[in-house]
Amino acid sequence: MSTTAVPPSPVLSLSLLNAADEDAFVALLDGVYEHSPWIARRAFAARPADGFASLAALKHALASVVREAALDEQFGLIRAHPELAGKAMVAKTLTAESTGEQRAAGLTQCTPEEFARLQQLNADYNARFGWPFILAVRGPRGEGLTRPQIIDTFARRLNAHPDIERAECLRNVHRIAEIRLNDKFGVEPRLGNQVWDWAESLARFSDPGFAENGQLTVLYLTQAHRAVAAQLADWMRECGFDEVGIDAVGNVVGVYHGEDHGQPGEAPRLLTGSHYDTVRNGGKYDGRLGILVPMACVRELHRQGRRLKHGLEVVGFSEEEGQRYKATFLGSSALVGRFDPAWLDQADADGVVLRDLMRDAGLPATMDAIQALRRDPARYLGFVEVHIEQGPVLNELDLPLxxxxxxxxSLRYVGEVRGLASHAGTTPMGRRRDAAAAVAELILYVEERAGAVPEVVGTVGQLQVPNGSINVIPGRCRFSLDLRATTDAARDALDADVRARLAEICERRGLSFTLERTEAAAAAPSDAHWQSRWERAVGVLGLPVHRMPSGAGHDAMKLHQALPQAMLFQRGLNLGISHNPLEAISNDDTELCVRAFQALLDEL
Incomplete structure (x- = not known):
């Protein structure tokens, strides 16, 4: 079911709002936060002397008031909202804003079965949490969720922890307020909508076995992968790129020339981009956001007939996730001359050799062709990448960027502890050689040791007891180990301590172990000048500058080996979850992301 947005109310302006006294300020923002004028009143008291610099600054100020409010005030705000398709809707006692939103989502036209389902969900939710379920029914694009989407989200969130659900309710309260403010100001996030629509359209391509189940999976050089590449190339041409092509490893490359193209001092280029492959059953925005945002910037430059003093090269990297072959960062490795020739002889799980796969896809599959992709650092200003955060930090701070x-x-290992499989009933506790218990002890140490140092993390993500049985003490336990830190020194210190503790545990318990390192990636600190440029670009939007490390790996790690690099994160919805179908972004956050990229380009 498609829906249309609620018609905007009369237009409000920042100049009018900034000139208002306290009572007028509160009155102008009436209805933005349901039955809660105290939020506007406190935002007025905290506003800058020269007023709010942007609508984004106003939104953040209002959200900050709620974040800093007492817990009972936050619960009061949540309880001020009506149930979805609840008694207030039936009795027609909703506020005008809520009435329009529930009508736009089709909740006033529920089938008897849908209405009964929503009533049961309302009752179950209230019994579990004690407050009404809050959902921004106009959705991440502002046009409205369908009734099945609403019901599915309702059912999923019913199982959440109360603390997590309270935070999610508040996030949706802010999203409702954001859309209402857009209506009051007559604002449409046109650029954010374009990027969001592109990402949604790309998600129609998915590999067999996943597509049939509505899951997004795009592995290297599958038919879906090649279709995504072709679509990106077509869109780049439509955007006005001067050169568009697919290179020898499947990267999609678009170039928008600088104003002195073809002259003796041909403009150097800024390199940007991210990857378009996905994990299995992944999200729509991981990687792809970093291709689509600069595409939107080029589209606007071309529409305006503008050239920058420098060229802009946007690369959709063909492979970053390492899902089909162990050649992780295959696409970006080629650009820095680090493509390992041995990768060509790797076989995937079905026995398909990478060299043969590339040839079947029409790629040359020769090292000469791949080595020719190496970029000359002297021709480039640097590398910047936009990426979804893939974590909860920006969500918790109510920050879009x-x-x-x-x-x-990072360092990654696969390991195995070996003990003695024996009878669970007849072996005394003090005489056991339990391999799984040893790994369990290691897991707790990793958690404790990593948690004791800021910006250090450690994870045991895989556990397996081969041939395990309910009544047998585990004689073997396989496990993985993932250690990460913002500096190589902190990473290596964690690594040494964890390996030493594993050896100590096994010695004390009478066990043996093996540990194989499968990956080592050096930390990639952002270039100070490029980081400052991102900070100024975000500041132009009137937003606070929040600095943070990236715990995940990105193509920028590879480009860091040849060029100065820096990244910009955009907040993800649904608690920032990523590598998951719940990965999501809003059109408003994406609008700000595009605007920040434009500001960075304009400064250059």
Whole structure:
């Protein structure tokens, strides 16, 4: 079911709002936060002397008031909202804003079955949490969720922890307020909508076995992968790129020339982009956001007939996730001359050799062609990348954008502890050689040791007891180990301590172990000058500058080996979850992301 947005109310302006006294300020923002004028009143008291610099600054100020409010005030705000398709809707006692939103989502036209389902969900939710379920029914694009989407989200969130659900309710309260403010100001996030629509359209391509189940999976050089590449190339041409092509490893490359193209001092280029492959059953925005945002910038430059003093090269990297082959960062490695020739002889789980796969896809599959992709650093200003945060930090701070200070260095291992499988009933506790208990002890140490140092993390993500049985003490336990930190020194200190503790645990318990390192990635601190440029670009929008490390790996890690680099994070919805179908962004956050990128380009 498609829906239309609620018609905007009369237009409000920042100049009018900034000139208003307290009572007028509160009155002008009436209805933005449901039955809660105290939020506007406190935002007025905290407003800058020269007023709010932008609508984004106003939104953040209002959200900050709620974040800093007492817990009972936050609960009061949540309880001020009506149930979805609840008694207030039936009795027609909703506020005008809520009436329009529920009508736009089709909740006033529920089938008897849908209405009964919503009533049961309302009752179950209230019994579990004690407050009404809050959902911004106009959705991440502002046009409205369908009734099945609303019901599915309702049912999923019913199982959440109360603290998490309270935070999610408040996030949706802010999203409702944001859309209402857009209506009051007559604002449409046109650029954010374009990027959001592109991402949604790309998600129609998915690999067999996943597409049939509505899941997004795009592995290297599958038919879906090649279709995504072709679509990106077509869109780049439509945007006005001067050169568009697909290179020898499947990267989609678009170039928008600088104003002195073809002259003796041909403009150097800024390099940007991210990856378009996905994990299995992944999200729509991981990687792809970093391709689509600069595409939107080029589209606007071309529409305006503008050239920058420098060229802009946007690369959709063909592979970053390492899902089909162990050649992680295959796409970006080629650009820095680090493509390992041995990768060509790797086989995937079905026995398909990478060299043969590339040839079947029409790529040359030769090292000469791949080595020719290496970029000359002298021709480039640097590399910047936009990426969804993939974490909860920006959500918790009510911030749409964050500045990356460093990409964590990481070490990965696969290991196995070996003990003695024996009878669970007849072996005394003091005489056991329990391999799984040893790994459990290691997990707790990793959690304790990593948690004791800021910006250091450690994870045991895989556990397996081969041939395990309910009544047998585990004689073997396989596990993985992932260690990350913002600096190589902190990473290596964690690594040494964890390996030493594993050896101590096994010695004390009478066990043996093996540990194989499968990956080592150096930390990639952001270039100070490029980080400052991102900070100024975010400041232009009137937003606070928040600096943060990236715990995840990115193509910028590879480009860091040849060029100065810096990244900009955009907040993800649904608690910032990523590598998951719940990964989501809003059109308003994406609008700000595009505007920040434009500001960075304009400064250059």
């Amino acid at each position: 964050g500045i990356v200070t460093s990409i964590n260095g």
